Amino acid sequence: MAQIHLLPPVEHRFKANLHTHSRISDGVMTPAEVKALYKNAGFQIVAMTDHNIMADHSELSDDDFLMLTGGEFNVNDPEFQPSKHKRGKTYHLCMIARCPDNLWQPFPAPMKREFAIPYIKKTRPEDMPRVYGIKEINDIIAKANEMGFLVTYNHPVWSLQDYSDWSGLKGLWGMEVCNSGSVASGYTEHNATVYQDMLRLGMHLMPVAASDMHEEKSRYGMVYYNTAWCTVCAEKLEYDAVIAALEKGDLYASLGPEIESLTWEDGKVRIRCTPVRSIQVETHFRTTRLAIPKDDAATMEEAEFDLSEWVEQERDTPNAFFRLTLTDPDGNYAVTRAYWLSELPV
Ligand SMILES: [Zn+2]
Ligand SMILES: [Zn+2]
CATH class of the missing domain: 3.20.20.140 (Metal-dependent hydrolases)
Incomplete structure (x- = not known):
């Protein structure tokens, strides 16, 4: 897709x-x-x-x-x-x-x-x-x-x-x-x-x-x-x-981080951003994801989250959504809006 x-x-x-x-x-x-x-x-x-x-x-x-x-x-x-x-x-x-x-x-x-x-x-x-x-x-x-x-x-x-x-x-x-x-x-x-x-x-x-x-x-x-x-x-x-x-x-x-791109493809969310120390995905329910810098790096500028399993589970759930929070090394965060499953091509 x-x-x-x-x-x-x-x-x-x-x-x-x-x-x-x-x-x-x-x-x-x-x-x-x-x-x-x-x-x-x-x-x-x-x-x-x-x-x-x-x-x-x-x-x-x-x-x-x-x-x-x-x-x-x-x-x-x-x-x-x-x-x-x-x-x-x-x-x-x-x-x-x-x-x-x-x-x-x-x-x-x-x-x-x-x-x-x-x-x-x-x-x-x-x-x-x-x-x-x-x-x-x-x-x-x-x-x-x-x-x-x-x-x-x-x-x-x-x-x-x-x-x-x-x-x-x-x-x-x-x-x-x-x-x-x-x-x-x-x-x-x-x-x-x-x-x-x-x-x-x-x-x-x-x-x-x-x-x-x-x-x-x-x-x-x-x-x-x-x-x-x-x-x-x-x-x-x-x-x-x-x-x-x-x-x-x-x-x-x-309050700090900027998102350079945010895409969805086949149940995967990809993000590129200014340097941050973590990127979280939260959903309407208990499914979450957390990405942190690899190999002892202090910061990261991209991440990919595979939500295809969540999509399968929640396909028929009204109001299912996910959203991202990025936090930079100073503790400043950026918050995306909720993206509802009902608006995504799944
Ligand atoms: Zn006011
Ligand atoms: Zn006021």
Whole structure:
């Protein structure tokens, strides 16, 4: 059977931060300063996702840089606010618009900062119930999908959320496997286990690593704005092409390692990557694989995994998937999306 590319062999890959703040909400930089920061750091895509404001920054896009229209919307749990200084449980959802001029949003934006007002005036808010409940959250996600947005579930650790909060979610496009801004504030915001659990519940989700940038360094001095990203395999650096790649799942999340190629042929997964110390394959069930460097080498740049036996076993299992995790010598990892058996030629 023919070889297929699990990541399309496009001419250029694009480095994206899909969760970013500016001074339109509680960030410190103007949108233009955010763009300059990321462009200098080798990124080509930023989704600006200011709190509770959908904003179009297309005027900052150029031949080498693309701004995606977005916003981050929250619903707080009134039952769990330990004190007015420490906010409690909350859902934070990033919404990225399929069309740059789509300024719908689920709730009216708060008229807080003077700098934000021109942006707020352009939004088209609905007035959806802002209730901390799974049904209400799913209604918001469903409406956002209908209105043309990709919705990501953000930073469950920072949000103080657990299985009861996220196991019933529906209609999400992605979830944050790492939020480096949360890490830089002292949280263990490495969520591959949550990603795995959500996949095992049958959600078809993409992994997102993002910085949630508010400023270059956290209040503890840790630089985090460029330490977590998504690598997007799009045909072109154009709005439609990038959205299409995100929707198809032509991306992976990374804190360091880069994947040069990832293919499937006759039940074998082959990967080439920047130097790493291990590559894991996990599936929906107990089948796993682990590759480490050969002959006492410190690192490896390729591996092959034979999953043909797994394919035979799981051929009729709904929702059977595999996914890879690469870890470099510094402990930084990259996470592929889940590849479902149902989408593979077997
Ligand atoms: Zn957030
Ligand atoms: Zn945020």
